[in-house]
Amino acid sequence: MVKDAPQKQQAQQCYELLTALKGLDNSAFETYKQQFNTINKSYEVYKRNRSIIDKNSAEIMKSEIDSKIEVVCSRVRSAVFTNMSSRANALKQL
Numbered sequence: 001m002v003k004d005a006p007q008k009q010q011a012q013q014c015y016e017l018l019t020a021l022k023g024l025d026n027s028a029f030e031t032y033k034q035q036f037n038t039i040n041k042s043y044e045v046y047k048r049n050r051s052i053i054d055k056n057s058a059e060i061m062k063s064e065i066d067s068k069i070e071v072v073c074s075r076v077r078s079a080v081f082t083n084m085s086s087r088a089n090a091l092k093q094l
Contacts, residue, residue: 014073017080024083032079035072039065 018036022029043065050058 010073011069014069014076017073017076021076021080021083025079028079028083032072032076035075036069039068039072042068 018029018032021032042061046058046061046065050061053061
């Protein structure tokens with residue numbers, strides 16, 4: 001259970017950044033929300049079928065899902081940073 005704590009913390013941070021992005025750049029928010037929806041659909045397929053597929057296939061699918069979550073979270077972090085950086089630069093111009 002302790003092993004999962006960093007993953008849960010990262011997931012929470014990603015969710016918070018995605019929520020923040022909604023107020024900063026709604027278009028980017030919708031893009032990343034759709035990507036997470038696609039990942040969630042794949043996870044549901046994995047979850048429904050993991051008991052009937054072989055262990056190696058299940059591990060590959062889970063690994064791919066986890067990898068895609070990390071990629072989208074990185075994109076969200078980058079979008080929030082870029083947006084906030086642009087706002088800070090605009091303030092510097094005052």
